[in-house]
Amino acid sequence: xxxxxxxxxxxxxxxxxxxxxxxxxxxxxxxxxxxxxxxxxxxxxxxxxxxxxxxxxxxxxxxxxxxxxxxxxxxxxxxxxxxxxxxxxxxxxxxxxxxxxxxxxxxxxxxxxxxxxxxxxxxxxxxxxxxxxxxxxxxxxxxxxxxxxxxxxxxxxxxxxxxx
Amino acid sequence: xxxxxxxxxxxxxxxxxxxxxxxxxxxxxxxxxxxxxxxxxxxxxxxxxxxxxxxxxxxxxxxxxxxxxxxxxxxxxxxxxxxxxxxxxxxxxxxxxxxxxxxxxxxxxxxxxxxxxxxxxxxxxxxxxxxxxxxxxxxxxxxxxxxxxxxxxxxxxxxxxxxxxxxxxxxxxxxxxxxxxxxxxxxxxxxxxxxxxxxxxxxxxxxxxxxxxxxxxxxxxxxxxxxxxxxxxxxxxxxxxxxxxxxxxxxxxxxxxxxxxxxxxxxxxxxxxxxxxxxxxxxxxxxxxxxxxxxxxxxxxxxxxxxxxxxxxxxxxxxxxxxxxxxxxxxxxxxxxxxxxxxxxxxxxxxxxxxxxxxxxxxxxxxxxxxxxxxxxxxxxxxxxxxxxxxxxxxxxxxxxxxxxxxxxxxxxxxxxxxxxxxxxxxxxxxxxxxxxxxxxxxxxxxxxx
Numbered sequence: 272x273x274x275x276x277x278x279x280x281x282x283x284x285x286x287x288x289x290x291x292x293x294x295x296x297x298x299x300x301x302x303x304x305x306x307x308x309x310x311x312x313x314x315x316x317x318x319x320x321x322x323x324x325x326x327x328x329x330x331x332x333x334x335x336x337x338x339x340x341x342x343x344x345x346x347x348x349x350x351x352x353x354x355x356x357x358x359x360x361x362x363x364x365x366x367x368x369x370x371x372x373x374x375x376x377x378x379x380x381x382x383x384x385x386x387x388x389x390x391x392x393x394x395x396x397x398x399x400x401x402x403x404x405x406x407x408x409x410x411x412x413x414x415x416x417x418x419x420x421x422x423x424x425x426x427x428x429x430x431x432x433x434x435x
Numbered sequence: 436x437x438x439x440x441x442x443x444x445x446x447x448x449x450x451x452x453x454x455x456x457x458x459x460x461x462x463x464x465x466x467x468x469x470x471x472x473x474x475x476x477x478x479x480x481x482x483x484x485x486x487x488x489x490x491x492x493x494x495x496x497x498x499x500x501x502x503x504x505x506x507x508x509x510x511x512x513x514x515x516x517x518x519x520x521x522x523x524x525x526x527x528x529x530x531x532x533x534x535x536x537x538x539x540x541x542x543x544x545x546x547x548x549x550x551x552x553x554x555x556x557x558x559x560x561x562x563x564x565x566x567x568x569x570x571x572x573x574x575x576x577x578x579x580x581x582x583x584x585x586x587x588x589x590x591x592x593x594x595x596x597x598x599x600x601x602x603x604x605x606x607x608x609x610x611x612x613x614x615x616x617x618x619x620x621x622x623x624x625x626x627x628x629x630x631x632x633x634x635x636x637x638x639x640x641x642x643x644x645x646x647x648x649x650x651x652x653x654x655x656x657x658x659x660x661x662x663x664x665x666x667x668x669x670x671x672x673x674x675x676x677x678x679x680x681x682x683x684x685x686x687x688x689x690x691x692x693x694x695x696x697x698x699x700x701x702x703x704x705x706x707x708x709x710x711x712x713x714x715x716x717x718x719x720x721x722x723x724x725x726x727x728x729x730x731x732x733x734x735x736x737x738x739x740x741x742x743x744x745x746x747x748x749x750x751x752x753x754x755x756x757x758x759x760x761x762x763x764x765x766x767x768x769x770x771x772x773x774x775x776x777x778x779x780x781x782x783x784x785x786x787x788x789x790x791x792x793x794x795x796x797x798x799x800x801x802x803x804x805x806x807x808x809x810x811x812x813x814x815x816x817x818x819x820x821x822x823x824x825x826x827x828x829x830x831x832x833x834x835x836x837x838x839x840x841x842x843x844x845x846x847x848x849x850x851x852x853x854x855x856x857x858x859x860x861x862x863x864x865x866x867x868x869x870x871x872x873x874x875x876x877x878x879x880x881x882x883x884x885x
Contacts, residue, residue, distance in 0.1 A: 315706045316706055316709050316711075317709055318709060318711075318821070318828060318830065318847060319819070319830050319832065319845075319847040321832060321845040321847075323834055323843050323845075324843075327836070327842075328815075328834070328836040328842050331815065331834075331836070332815065332816070345817075345832065345845075347819055347830065347832075347847070351706070351720065351722050351727070354727050354728055356819070356821075358819065377707065377709065378707050378708055378855075379707060379708040379709025379710070379852060379855060380709070381855060382851060382852065382854070382855050383851075383852070386851075390543075399471050400471045403536075404535060404536060405535065405536040405539040405884055405885075406536060406539065407536070414541060414544060415543060415544055
């Protein structure tokens with residue numbers, strides 16, 4: 272079992288000592304700093320990155336000192352050398368969710384961040400090409416948000432945009 | 436808990452404005468900025484000094500010298516509905532951009548509407564070539580949240596079925612890879628052998644493809660009578676035939692010319708891109724979750740992790756062929772060591788009562804009714820479970836709010852991440868190599884688009 276407090280920069284809240292999996296709860300401005308310190312500490316791979324919309328589960332459990340927001344970005348880091356996983360949960364904000372991109376640290380997050388943007392509308396600063404990835408470009412709304420009316424409009428395709 | 440299940444309208448302050456988005460397609464060079472261009476030619480490594488030579492990105496090149504063409508979405512060798520936009524200079528590929536989403540059916544959203552019992556039928560359709568492993572990953576995540584133990588026999592049944600599934604998945608890969616390269620006899624053989632396994636699946640679970648066999652709490656049914664004989668026949672037949680594939684493909688000059696040394700991947704690149712599975716192992720990184728972070732009973736069986744050296748197409752082929760043999764080794768040990776006992780957890784809150792009990796016990800009837808109307812409640816929390824699928828690390832992230840349906844179900848699909856290596860692998864290769872690259876990456880579009 273790794274010691275999170277040795278890797279995480281001071282001031283970042285971790286779930287160490289709790290029953291849950293190893294989690295870090297950085298603030299938005301310390302998020303990339305934390306990921307960089309993990310990468311330097313041997314977490315070579317960013318396995319997974321996804322968004323969560325906590326609109327209808329706003330009062331979920333969070334450690335003391337972490338203020339929950341509607342959107343959360345959950346990153347799974349993996350260390351092949353230590354055979355350890357760590358989860359980074361960053362509160363992405365309420366009405367304009369935006370976090371920094373991990374692309375410079377882990378280029379493999381490129382598609383995952385696009386997916387989180389596409390399905391949740393979370394913006395990733397400094398992402399090289401933040402466009403929709405699964406939904407059509409002209410789609411309105413972000414379908415995995417809890418306030419998205421599933422089945423509201425049967426088919427949303429519009430005419431093709433024409434030559435660019 | 437008072438805050439949970441708040442209607443969206445009561446939290447108007449949290450509702451957000453829409454955001455706009457740009458083009459997904461490959462754009463003309465004049466309309467592409469340098470960052471984006473760099474990514475499209477596969478310049479993925481920006482830290483650690485492993486950058487691509489900036490002069491070779493060649494962003495000064497004029498648009499009238501090159502041609503952008505579409506390959507797919509419905510091209511026979513894209514294994515589904517993958518669309519590749521290629522920028523070509525004659526026969527050579529300069530830039531590649533995979534455009535995905537043609538099979539997006541919102542399965543993660545569907546997962547939020549289905550109870551935990553029904554959820555397995557949903558995830559099994561994501562990676563349609565390895566349904567058992569998808570169900571396994573989902574069930575492991577749910578069981579972790581519930582905190583229940585699975586009986587020993589269920590663990591071994593799960594392990595045997597996932598290894599059989601791995602064999603069948605790799606056999607389809609051998610078949611389609613052969614077809615892509617023009618070795619259409621390999622296609623017939625691969626699908627013929629897979630049929631043996633599918634027949635056993637049908638005998639066990641009642642279905643051939645989307646089994647819904649592994650469920651939270653155990654498996655749906657015990658193995659059928661006489662199963663060791665059936666499985667032994669499968670093992671013997673397929674093991675002997677892997678050597679026929681060797682004769683057919685491994686030494687064949689045409690096959691080797693198209694595979695050896697084509698599209699190499701370095702270990703640093705694979706790690707940076709998050710690529711897992713045979714793609715990562717082909718670069719020499721011995722990373723297999725079955726060995727590195729054992730789940731089920733993989734620490735009690737003997738098998739080798741197959742590792743390549745050069746990371747080229749041929750290594751990826753050889754790894755998959757040999758993984759078939761290793762999986763057969765594991766299946767044989769499962770036959771020997773299969774314990775007796777329950778095939779599913781006896782916790783009445785999770786497992787439906789046996790059919791015979793419903794007629795005589797009021798409590799069994801109530802449990803049965805509650806389980807299939809409402810489903811079981813899962814304690815609030817969030818959990819990530821990962822298994823080694825034939826394509827790499829398959830992960831399942833579930834957020835529970837304490838109700839009978841997942842609040843958020845996210846599947847970390849290995850193909851989705853592996854597909855990012857396309858731009859890097861194809862750069863500078865010829866047009867015909869694109870076929871072998873897609874084939875050896877082995878994307879399953881159902882899983883990519885979910």
